[in-house]
Amino acid sequence: MKHLKPINAKAFKIEADMASMEEDVVALQQTPRPHVPLGCSLSFSPGWEVDATGGTAGLCQPAERDIYDCYVTCFWPVQMADHVNYSPDWASNCAAATKDWRSLDIVFP
Amino acid sequence: MTTTLTHRYRSGEIHEFRAQGADFIYLVTAGAIFAADTMTRKVLDLLGQHGEMDHDELVRALVANRISAADAEELVRELRLARAIQSTQVVHALMPAAPPADYPLQALVLNVTNQCNLACTYCYEFGADKIATPAGKPKYMSLETAKSSVDFLLKSADKREAVHITFFGGETLMNFRLLQDVVLYADEAAASAGKRITYSLTTNATLLTDEIIAFLSDHAIGVTVSMDGPPELQDARRVYKNGKGSYAVMEPRLRKLIAGHKTRAVTARVTLSAGVTDVQRIYRHLKHDIGFHEVGFAPVTTAGEERDYALDGDAMTGVLADFEALADEWLDYALQGKVHGFTNVSETISELIAGTNKSHPCGAGLGLLGVSPSGDLSPCHRFTDADTHTLGHIDTGLDQTKREAFLTKGHVASKYECSSCWARPMCAGGCHHEAFVRYGDTGHANLHYCDWIRQWTDRCLQIYGVLAQRNPEFLTRFAERKGLS
Numbered sequence: 111m112k113h114l115k116p117i118n119a120k121a122f123k124i125e126a127d128m129a130s131m132e133e134d135v136v137a138l139q140q141t142p143r144p145h146v147p148l149g150c151s152l153s154f155s156p157g158w159e160v161d162a163t164g165g166t167a168g169l170c171q172p173a174e175r176d177i178y179d180c181y182v183t184c185f186w187p188v189q190m191a192d193h194v195n196y197s198p199d200w201a202s203n204c205a206a207a208t209k210d211w212r213s214l215d216i217v218f219p
Numbered sequence: 220m221t222t223t224l225t226h227r228y229r230s231g232e233i234h235e236f237r238a239q240g241a242d243f244i245y246l247v248t249a250g251a252i253f254a255a256d257t258m259t260r261k262v263l264d265l266l267g268q269h270g271e272m273d274h275d276e277l278v279r280a281l282v283a284n285r286i287s288a289a290d291a292e293e294l295v296r297e298l299r300l301a302r303a304i305q306s307t308q309v310v311h312a313l314m315p316a317a318p319p320a321d322y323p324l325q326a327l328v329l330n331v332t333n334q335c336n337l338a339c340t341y342c343y344e345f346g347a348d349k350i351a352t353p354a355g356k357p358k359y360m361s362l363e364t365a366k367s368s369v370d371f372l373l374k375s376a377d378k379r380e381a382v383h384i385t386f387f388g389g390e391t392l393m394n395f396r397l398l399q400d401v402v403l404y405a406d407e408a409a410a411s412a413g414k415r416i417t418y419s420l421t422t423n424a425t426l427l428t429d430e431i432i433a434f435l436s437d438h439a440i441g442v443t444v445s446m447d448g449p450p451e452l453q454d455a456r457r458v459y460k461n462g463k464g465s466y467a468v469m470e471p472r473l474r475k476l477i478a479g480h481k482t483r484a485v486t487a488r489v490t491l492s493a494g495v496t497d498v499q500r501i502y503r504h505l506k507h508d509i510g511f512h513e514v515g516f517a518p519v520t521t522a523g524e525e526r527d528y529a530l531d532g533d534a535m536t537g538v539l540a541d542f543e544a545l546a547d548e549w550l551d552y553a554l555q556g557k558v559h560g561f562t563n564v565s566e567t568i569s570e571l572i573a574g575t576n577k578s579h580p581c582g583a584g585l586g587l588l589g590v591s592p593s594g595d596l597s598p599c600h601r602f603t604d605a606d607t608h609t610l611g612h613i614d615t616g617l618d619q620t621k622r623e624a625f626l627t628k629g630h631v632a633s634k635y636e637c638s639s640c641w642a643r644p645m646c647a648g649g650c651h652h653e654a655f656v657r658y659g660d661t662g663h664a665n666l667h668y669c670d671w672i673r674q675w676t677d678r679c680l681q682i683y684g685v686l687a688q689r690n691p692e693f694l695t696r697f698a699e700r701k702g703l704s
Binding site: 116117118119120121124 | 243244246249250251252253254255256258259293294297298300301303571572573574575576683684687691698
């Protein structure tokens with residue numbers, strides 16, 4: 111703290127708390143950074159209430175590119191079809207997600 | 220289009236004070252004290268002028284005061300995170316009022332007797348505003364009840380390493396025989412429970428003997444003497460049943476006590492009442508003429524100002540002026556590295572060092588309970604033998620439902636008037652007992668002395684600020700001495 115100088119025990123605790131916020135290590139700050147799909151907000155991670163461009167327009171909504179990007183590339187386990195073992199062809203009819211997302215179908219095990 | 224949240228700021232819940240020409244803030248939500256720099260001062264002034272300001276507006280105003288934009292952003296962020304300023308969009312939840320069910324007991328007040336050889340006219344136990352209903356109940360605590368109390372304390376202390384027993388009355392020394400037996404029993408019981416135990420008692424000093432003094436010193440029992448000052452002030456209300464004053468009887472005994480008690484400080488507790496308000500004179504007599512280590516003052520508890528012993532507003536104003544003069548003296552001592560005996564400042568400074576932020580005005584019903592001669596449990600000694608406030612019995616244990624009701628009522632978050640008061644971290648609404656006597660409700664804020672408390676707390680904050688700047692080592696040593704660090 112630069113402007114407030116703590117002078118009792120409680121104030122020192124607040125200073126320590128604030129210092130720990132500065133040094134907080136968030137997994138996504140490590141390098142190399144994991145791939146985060148455009149539009150992904152990782153809604154359980156506070157501080158990601160904006161998208162990668164600093165706005166809110168691209169936040170994770172049930173939009174086509176989220177479904178597709180989560181499925182193929184994201185490190186985060188989401189409720190998508192298992193394209194490694196059981197549904198390798200799930201996205202084969204979806205060449206361009208922005209146009210073809212309607213052809214992504216429900217998987218029946 | 221990208222829409223971002225625009226923060227709009229107002230001053231946080233703070234009390235600002237100045238000491239030694241510097242600015243300080245007392246953070247009410249935490250009990251924290253910070254020294255503030257000139258840039259912080261600027262922000263608070265700007266918010267003071269405008270009431271509320273948008274983030275950008277505030278930053279622009281700071282830049283106009285020749286602060287760089289980056290510094291201004293950093294400043295605003297720091298003040299926001301410390302809650303010295305707050306965003307109008309952020310709503311802080313009220314504190315939960317539910318008391319902890321398993322709070323370990325730290326201290327018991329054993330009312331070893333409800334009998335007294337004096338008949339002080341303002342007494343809360345026997346006077347006009349008494350709430351005790353002792354009819355038909357034992358007058359003296361039995362050894363069996365006392366031993367059960369010790370066992371109860373040690374068991375309920377859970378993992379605490381140290382516990383404390385205060386002996387109280389009536390006049391405590393009217394049951395000195397029991398007190399002796401209890402100390403011997405409790406020393407053993409505590410040792411076998413692997414805990415440390417300490418003792419204290421309150422007495423009117425009229426029944427002290429050489430034998431008693433030796434015992435108190437040998438067992439390191441802290442002694443507080445109820446005393447109102449020099450002869451004519453002491454004898455105004457601290458009288459025998461025949462109206463005779465008690466000064467002449469107590470004075471020689473008291474001097475022997477102070478000379479003979481080698482192990483603990485002997486302190487005086489003064490009750491201020493109508494006509495007995497010359498705090499400085501009382502202090503000088505008790506501290507310098509008699510030789511008490513510390514002297515603490517409290518205004519008499521009354522149902523209202525109609526009692527002949529009650530202090531009215533003017534008297535309280537006079538008391539405050541006297542308190543402030545003595546507080547100045549306390550500060551002078553502290554600046555020279557010396558400890559002054561005015562307890563009221565010492566206690567408040569201790570709490571400010573720690574940054575106390577009270578949920579309840581005191582430990583009553585939390586870490587502390589009172590036991591009546593019959594074994595009834597009460598929130599503290601002031602509720603002894605009051606049927607309406609019994610919280611169980613030593614044989615059957617604590618009635619958790621009643622305890623919870625008492626603590627929920629007494630929680631500062633349930634006192635509406637306190638929610639807008641900056642002094643609430645220290646006061647929390649004031650004495651439960653006084654609230655009951657005055658308003659018929661232990662959960663009522665003691666509104667009759669709010670202004671008084673605020674002014675006194677402000678004075679103590681200023682003292683703290685001066686010491687933090689000019690003699691911070693004193694505060695460190697003071698904290699060590701009081702076991703706060």
